[in-house]
Every structure is written in structure tokens, then in C-alpha cells.
Amino acid sequence: MQALANKTNGRVKAFSSANRAAPRMRAVQCRAQQQQSSNVQQVAAAVLAAAAVCAPAAHAATEVLQSGMDMGLAAGSGAAVVGLGALLVAADPQKRREQQMASTDGDELEAVKTYFNTEGFNRWQKIYGETDEVNKVQLDIRQGHAQTVEKVLGWLDAEGGLAGTSVADAGCGTGSLAIPLALRGAAVSASDISAAMAGEAQKRYEAAVAAGAAAPATPPKFEAMDLESVTGKYHTVTCLDVMIHYPQDKADAMIGHLASLAEQRLIISFAPKTPYYSVLKRIGELFPGPSKATRAYLHAEADVEASLQAAGFKVVKREMTATKFYFSRLLEAVRA
Numbered sequence: 001m002q003a004l005a006n007k008t009n010g011r012v013k014a015f016s017s018a019n020r021a022a023p024r025m026r027a028v029q030c031r032a033q034q035q036q037s038s039n040v041q042q043v044a045a046a047v048l049a050a051a052a053v054c055a056p057a058a059h060a061a062t063e064v065l066q067s068g069m070d071m072g073l074a075a076g077s078g079a080a081v082v083g084l085g086a087l088l089v090a091a092d093p094q095k096r097r098e099q100q101m102a103s104t105d106g107d108e109l110e111a112v113k114t115y116f117n118t119e120g121f122n123r124w125q126k127i128y129g130e131t132d133e134v135n136k137v138q139l140d141i142r143q144g145h146a147q148t149v150e151k152v153l154g155w156l157d158a159e160g161g162l163a164g165t166s167v168a169d170a171g172c173g174t175g176s177l178a179i180p181l182a183l184r185g186a187a188v189s190a191s192d193i194s195a196a197m198a199g200e201a202q203k204r205y206e207a208a209v210a211a212g213a214a215a216p217a218t219p220p221k222f223e224a225m226d227l228e229s230v231t232g233k234y235h236t237v238t239c240l241d242v243m244i245h246y247p248q249d250k251a252d253a254m255i256g257h258l259a260s261l262a263e264q265r266l267i268i269s270f271a272p273k274t275p276y277y278s279v280l281k282r283i284g285e286l287f288p289g290p291s292k293a294t295r296a297y298l299h300a301e302a303d304v305e306a307s308l309q310a311a312g313f314k315v316v317k318r319e320m321t322a323t324k325f326y327f328s329r330l331l332e333a334v335r336a
């Protein structure tokens with residue numbers, strides 16, 4: 001994004017200096033062009049920011065947006081606006097989703113599972129990895145997500161750690177949280193609707209131990225399982241950046257189920273539903289992209305808190321992570 005802005009600024013500066021000695025009319029034209037470029041930058045910034053809302057849940061359409069914006073701005077400010085307009089008109093998010101849902105007979109959970117076992121797996125195991133096979137947007141998401149994980153670990157460490165206690169990490173992904181928890185001595189049961197993600201988490205845990213990390217007394221379990229199928233009782237239940245796959249009417253039951261598994265503590269994160277993020281998400285949805293295989297749902301903090309309260313939990317800690325392309329609200333709740 002910065003590179004794009006710099007390109008545009010460069011053109012404006014060149015135009016200005018070439019016209020320093022021109023008559024007043026030229027100066028007016030120059031100001032008009034500067035204004036146009038600045039408008040384009042604002043549109044670009046808004047559009048790129050829009051896709052960020054989707055980041056926590058595999059909707060990094062920003063990759064598509066970014067390359068689209070790059071081409072538009074390189075072609076000139078007027079062309080960029082036209083290009084953006086064409087993209088917006090051509091995109092029909094509802095139609096795209098219908099096509100995507102048709103492949104799973106309208107089963108949203110199945111669509112999420114399919115996505116995270118195929119294309120989504122390829123995308124997210126890179127984002128949640130350490131290699132440099134990521135673009136700038138993905139790198140930003142990686143860094144934002146790492147901050148969320150660090151915040152959770154920081155809370156837990158400050159509260160005495162989890163060594164010797166049981167933890168269920170629901171929707172564990174590639175193990176970004178489950179693995180450090182296990183290596184801190186917790187008995188971790190990690191699960192994910194995607195067998196590919198759970199399998200990758202297992203591999204990463206084994207690689208960490210092979211590289212010298214001390215294995216816990218109880219090795220972590222990584223299972224392919226949707227979170228509604230998780231049973232048992234755990235000292236702490238964690239569920240990071242999974243709620244974006246749940247519409248509000250299903251989120252209540254989802255939180256209720258996670259709470260029923262937690263003896264003491266539930267840590268959950270979600271993309272916050274505020275007017276600002278809602279508008280940005282709507283704009284982001286107008287753009288096509290291979291990562292848009294699933295719907296993304298934002299959640300009002302009051303709704304999440306009400307669900308937690310209904311399940312007998314009270315929120316004791318809150319955090320927000322917001323980078324350029326990643327937004328995630330984090331809550332820690334304990335039994336009331």
C-alpha cells in the first residue's frame with residue numbers, strides 16, 4: 001500500500017516540477033490532478049482497509065485487491081478510478097457465494113471444512129508459518145495474528161500458567177496457540193474441522209520437539225473434529241478467530257457449547273462488529289477472490305458478552321489487535 005502511495009506521489013511531484021514555469025491555467029490543472037490522485041489514494045486506502053476486516057477468517061481478498069490497486073494506480077489516477085468502478089460493478093458477492101454453497105448443498109459448515117482442507121489450507125498454513133512465501137498483506141495478517149496469540153499467552157502466564165492443567169483449543173488451525181500451550185506443560189486437546197489444519201498442527205508440534213523443545217508430560221492431541229463435537233471438561237477452553245464462520249444465531253449456541261466444556265476459563269476472539277468495520281467489510285465483499293469461499297460474520301461485543309453471561313461466564317479481560325489487515329477482539333471470561 002505504501003509502495004502504491006509512493007508511486008502516485010512520485011507522479012504528482014514530477015508533474016508539478018515540470019510545470020513550475022507554466023501559466024496559471026496549468027497550475028490549476030496541476031492542482032486538479034493532485035486532487036484526483038489524492039482521491040484515488042483515499043479510495044485505495046479504504047478498499048484495502050476493507051478487506052482487512054475479513055482477515056481473521058480466511059477472507060484475505062486483500063491480495064486480489066492489492067494487485068488490482070497496483071495496476072490501477074500504475075496506469076494513472078483516472079484509470080484507477082475506472083478500474084475500481086469496473087471491479088465493483090463486475091463483482092456480485094451473493095452470486096459467488098451461492099455458487100460456492102451449491103458445491104456443498106448449502107451446508108455452510110461443510111463449505112468451511114472444504115475450504116480449510118484445500119485452498120484455505122494452502123493459504124493459511126503459509127500465513128501461520130514462518131517462511132517468506134507471503135505477500136505484504138499476508139505478512140501483516142501473520143503479524144497481527146501473532147500479536148493475538150502473544151496476548152493470550154501473556155494473560156495465561158501472568159495468571160500462573162497452565163502447566164499441569166487441561167486445555168481444549170477449538171479450531172486450532174496449525175497450532176499457533178495449542179503448541180506453545182503444550183510446550184508450557186498444559187495437557188492440550190486441540191481440534192479443527194479441517195483434517196489438513198489439524199495434521200499440520202501435529203507436524204509442527206513434532207518438529208518443535210525434534211528441534212529441542214521439551215515435550216510435555218502429556219503430549220497434545222490434534223484431532224479433526226468440528227467444535228460442536230468436542231466433549232469433556234477442560235480447565236481452560238480457547239477458540240481464536242473461529243467465530244467469524246458463525247452467524248449470530250449460531251454463535252450463541254457455539255459459545256454455549258464452548259462454555260459447557262470450560263471448568264474455569266474461556267478465551268475467545270472475534271472480528272468486532274462496529275459501524276466502521278461493517279462498512280469496510282461490505283466494501284471488501286464486493287471484490288472477487290479465491291479466498292472468498294466462505295462467508296464472514298462480524299460480532300457485536302455486547303452479543304458475545306451476553307452469550308457468555310447466559311452460559312454463566314463473566315468477562316474479566318479484553319484486548320484488541322488491529323493491524324492494517326487484521327482485526328480481532330479478544331475476551332477472557334471466567335465462571336461467574
Ligand SMILES: C[S@@+](CC[C@H](N)C(=O)[O-])C[C@H]1O[C@@H](n2cnc3c(N)ncnc32)[C@H](O)[C@@H]1O
Nearest residue numbers: 056116171172173176192193194197226227240
Ligand atoms: C482463521 S483460522 C484460526 C486458527 C487458530 N485458532 C489460530 O488462531 O491460529 C480458523 C480455523 O477455524 C477452523 N474452523 C472453522 N469452523 C470450525 C468449526 N465449526 N469447528 C472447528 N474448527 C473450525 C478452520 O478450519 C480454521 O483452521
